[in-house]
Amino acid sequence: MAETSPHSAATRRHWFADALLAQRGSLILFVPICLATGIAIWFGLRAEPGEIVYWTAAACAALLLLLGLLAGDAVAPLFWAAALVLCGLLLAGGRAHSVAEPILSFRYYGPIQGRIVDIDRSGSDKIRFTLDQVVLEDMRPERVPARVRVSLHGAQNHMSPEPGLTVILTGHLLPPNGPVEPGGFDFRRLAFFxxxxxxxxTRTPVLVLAPAEEGKAGLTIFRLRMALSQWVQSRIPGDAGAFAAAIMTGDRSAMPFPALDSLRRSNLAHLLAISGLHMGLLTGVVFSALRAALALIPWLALRAPIRKIAALGALAVGAAYLALSGGAVSTERAFVMVSVMLVAILLDRRAISLRSVAIAATIILIRTPEALFSAGFQMSFAATTALVAAFGLLRDHRARLPRSARWLAPALAVCLSSAVAGVATAPFAAAHFNRIADYGLVANLLSVPLMGTVVMPAAVATALLWPVGLSAIPLWVMACGLEWILGVAGWISGLEGSVTHVVAPGPAVLPLLSLGILWLVAWKGRGRWLGPPLMLAALLAWGRADRPDILIADSGGLVGIASPAGRVLSRPSGDGFAAATWLENDGESVNQTEAAGRPGFVGGQYDRVADLNGLSIRLLRGKTGAAAVESACGADILVTNIDLPDGHAADCVLFNPARLRETGAVAIWTDSTPPRILTAADIGGDRLWTR
Known part of the structure; x- marks a missing residue:
C-alpha cells in the first residue's frame, strides 16, 4: 500500500490538472458564477463589514490575481476564481454604500413634498408615486429619506400626474417593512437598494406645487409613452388593448385584474412584462427584416457588411424600446442580454452562445449585484442558459436527422424551446411564487409561437406605419393574436387543477440547485455529471422543508399555528399580507378567513389561546385583550400588540410591541425542549438596511 500511494496521489494530481486544463476555452462561463458566490457571501453576513474587511479583501484579490499570473496554466484558474469571489464581495459592498440613504425610523403623519420620479400601481391597484427631493415637516434635511413612495387613495381626478411635477400632500409614512417571517422576502433590503x-x-388630494421642467428628455419620453399607450387602447378595445399597450409601452395600468390573474395561473404572465422574450423577438424581427431588405439591393449586398448593419439597426431599435417602455429593471436586463449578442455579431463572434450569456450576467452583476436574488434575474438566465445549451446540442446533432425529417425542425424548435424554458424556470418560479402552473407548457405552446410570429411583427409594422396613417391592418392583426393569447389564458386557468401550490424551500435549496445546473452546463468533461446529484440533493431538501409550528407577526396582532388540517390563524382579518404569505409559504391555497375557521384557537375575539404539542400560546389584542390579563400569563408564550402594565407576564415568554420591534417576525418550533425560537432579526443581522 505504501508503494502505490505516491503513484495514486500523482495520478489524482494529473487528473485534476487535466480537468482544469480542459476548461481553458470556457473559463469565462465561471466568471459570473464566482462573482455571484462572492455577492451571496456578502449578503449572507450577519454583521456589516468594516472598512478593514474591504481593504483586506481587495489586497487578497490583487494577490490572488498576481499568483494566478505566476502560476501554471493548470492551477491559475483556482487563484482567479478565488479573486473573483472576493471581487463579488467588494462589488456588493461598494454598491450598498453607494446607494445608502436615510431611512425613516418612526411613523410619520403630516405634509409631504416631493418631485415625482416614477408612477406605477400598487398591489391593490392604486396609483402610486415615487418622490425625490423630499421635504417632511419638522425634520432635518439630513434625516429625510432620499425617496418615498406614496399610494393615492380616493379620487385624484383633478390632476394629470407626470414625472417632474413637484407635489404636496398630507399622508402617512412608515419605514419599509421587514420579512413577515424569518428568512422570508425582505422588502427593507429591496427598498434600500x-x-x-x-x-x-394619502387619502387627501394631491396638489401641484410646481410644474415639470420642460425640455427634459425623461419628461418628453414619458409623454410620448403615455400618448402611445392611450392611442393603442383607443384603437384596440378591451383587454387586448390593455395587453397591447403593456407590451408596447410598459404601461400596465389598464390591465384588469381578472385577465392578469388568468395570465398568472396559466404561466403566461411573462408575456405581459417587457423582458427577454419581447426584446429578443423585437430585435430578432428587426434584424431579420433589415438583413432581408438590404439583401434585395445587390450592389449594397456585395459591398457592405449587411449583417452588421442589420445588427446595428436592431441594437438602435432595442435601445429605443428600452426608453419608450419606461426603463424597467427587467427591460434593462433584457437589453443588456440582447446587446451582448448583437455586439458579438459586430465582432464576428457567434451571437447565441453560453459565452454571450455569461458576459451579460457579468455586466448585470457588476452594475446591480442585488439583482442576483430577484426572481426576474434567476428565471431569465435559467431560461436563456437552458435554451442556449439545448439548442447547442440540437445543432450538433441536426446533421444526423434524416433529410425527410428536417422540415420538421422549426416546429420541433418551437416545442423544444417552450419545454426547455418551462422546465428550467419552473423550480425558480415555484420557489418565489409558491405555485406551479400545471398546464403552463400547453399554454406556452399555444401562445409563445403566436407572440413571435404574429404579435411582435405586427407591433413593429404598427410603429413603422403609424406616422403615415396605415397602422389599422397591423393593429388588427396584433389584436387577433392577443385575443387568442387571452383566450388560451382564460381556458387554461379555468381547468380543474390548473395550479399546484408548493411549500417554500429552505435557504440552501436554490443555491444548491443553481450550482448543480450551472455545473452541468459549464463544466467540460466527465466532471459535469456532479451537477445532477447536486440538483437531486436540492430537490430532496425542498421536499423536507421544515415549516415553523408557530408564526408571530411583527405587529403582534396575528399568530398562526400548524395543525394536521393546515395552518390555523388567530383572526379572520387584519395583517392580511402576513397571513397570505404564511399560507402561500405553507403551500396552501386557502384564504385567511378559511384558515381562521379551522379548529385550534379558543377564546374571545381579543383573547385567543391555543395549545400545540404541550406548548400553550396566548394572543391579546388591543385594550380589551390587555384588560383580560392578570398577574400570570395564562400560557407559556404571550403575544400582545399593546404594552402591558409593569409586573405582568413575568412567568412566560413575552412578545410585546417593544420586543417585536427588536426581533421582527418570530418563528417557533416545538420539537425540542425548550422550544426553538428564530426571529427575523437573527437572520437579518446588523446590516445597512436593518438599522
Whole structure:
C-alpha cells in the first residue's frame, strides 16, 4: 500500500490538472458564477463589514490575481476564481454604500413634498408615486429619506400626474417593512437598494406645487409613452388593448385584474412584462427584416457588411424600446442580454452562445449585484442558459436527422424551446411564487409561437406605419393574436387543477440547485455529471422543508399555528399580507378567513389561546385583550400588540410591541425542549438596511 500511494496521489494530481486544463476555452462561463458566490457571501453576513474587511479583501484579490499570473496554466484558474469571489464581495459592498440613504425610523403623519420620479400601481391597484427631493415637516434635511413612495387613495381626478411635477400632500409614512417571517422576502433590503426610505399612503388630494421642467428628455419620453399607450387602447378595445399597450409601452395600468390573474395561473404572465422574450423577438424581427431588405439591393449586398448593419439597426431599435417602455429593471436586463449578442455579431463572434450569456450576467452583476436574488434575474438566465445549451446540442446533432425529417425542425424548435424554458424556470418560479402552473407548457405552446410570429411583427409594422396613417391592418392583426393569447389564458386557468401550490424551500435549496445546473452546463468533461446529484440533493431538501409550528407577526396582532388540517390563524382579518404569505409559504391555497375557521384557537375575539404539542400560546389584542390579563400569563408564550402594565407576564415568554420591534417576525418550533425560537432579526443581522 505504501508503494502505490505516491503513484495514486500523482495520478489524482494529473487528473485534476487535466480537468482544469480542459476548461481553458470556457473559463469565462465561471466568471459570473464566482462573482455571484462572492455577492451571496456578502449578503449572507450577519454583521456589516468594516472598512478593514474591504481593504483586506481587495489586497487578497490583487494577490490572488498576481499568483494566478505566476502560476501554471493548470492551477491559475483556482487563484482567479478565488479573486473573483472576493471581487463579488467588494462589488456588493461598494454598491450598498453607494446607494445608502436615510431611512425613516418612526411613523410619520403630516405634509409631504416631493418631485415625482416614477408612477406605477400598487398591489391593490392604486396609483402610486415615487418622490425625490423630499421635504417632511419638522425634520432635518439630513434625516429625510432620499425617496418615498406614496399610494393615492380616493379620487385624484383633478390632476394629470407626470414625472417632474413637484407635489404636496398630507399622508402617512412608515419605514419599509421587514420579512413577515424569518428568512422570508425582505422588502427593507429591496427598498434600500431602490433608495426608498419610507412608504405610505394619502387619502387627501394631491396638489401641484410646481410644474415639470420642460425640455427634459425623461419628461418628453414619458409623454410620448403615455400618448402611445392611450392611442393603442383607443384603437384596440378591451383587454387586448390593455395587453397591447403593456407590451408596447410598459404601461400596465389598464390591465384588469381578472385577465392578469388568468395570465398568472396559466404561466403566461411573462408575456405581459417587457423582458427577454419581447426584446429578443423585437430585435430578432428587426434584424431579420433589415438583413432581408438590404439583401434585395445587390450592389449594397456585395459591398457592405449587411449583417452588421442589420445588427446595428436592431441594437438602435432595442435601445429605443428600452426608453419608450419606461426603463424597467427587467427591460434593462433584457437589453443588456440582447446587446451582448448583437455586439458579438459586430465582432464576428457567434451571437447565441453560453459565452454571450455569461458576459451579460457579468455586466448585470457588476452594475446591480442585488439583482442576483430577484426572481426576474434567476428565471431569465435559467431560461436563456437552458435554451442556449439545448439548442447547442440540437445543432450538433441536426446533421444526423434524416433529410425527410428536417422540415420538421422549426416546429420541433418551437416545442423544444417552450419545454426547455418551462422546465428550467419552473423550480425558480415555484420557489418565489409558491405555485406551479400545471398546464403552463400547453399554454406556452399555444401562445409563445403566436407572440413571435404574429404579435411582435405586427407591433413593429404598427410603429413603422403609424406616422403615415396605415397602422389599422397591423393593429388588427396584433389584436387577433392577443385575443387568442387571452383566450388560451382564460381556458387554461379555468381547468380543474390548473395550479399546484408548493411549500417554500429552505435557504440552501436554490443555491444548491443553481450550482448543480450551472455545473452541468459549464463544466467540460466527465466532471459535469456532479451537477445532477447536486440538483437531486436540492430537490430532496425542498421536499423536507421544515415549516415553523408557530408564526408571530411583527405587529403582534396575528399568530398562526400548524395543525394536521393546515395552518390555523388567530383572526379572520387584519395583517392580511402576513397571513397570505404564511399560507402561500405553507403551500396552501386557502384564504385567511378559511384558515381562521379551522379548529385550534379558543377564546374571545381579543383573547385567543391555543395549545400545540404541550406548548400553550396566548394572543391579546388591543385594550380589551390587555384588560383580560392578570398577574400570570395564562400560557407559556404571550403575544400582545399593546404594552402591558409593569409586573405582568413575568412567568412566560413575552412578545410585546417593544420586543417585536427588536426581533421582527418570530418563528417557533416545538420539537425540542425548550422550544426553538428564530426571529427575523437573527437572520437579518446588523446590516445597512436593518438599522
Amino acid at each position: 431602490e433608495r426608498l426610505g419610507a412608504v405610505g399612503y
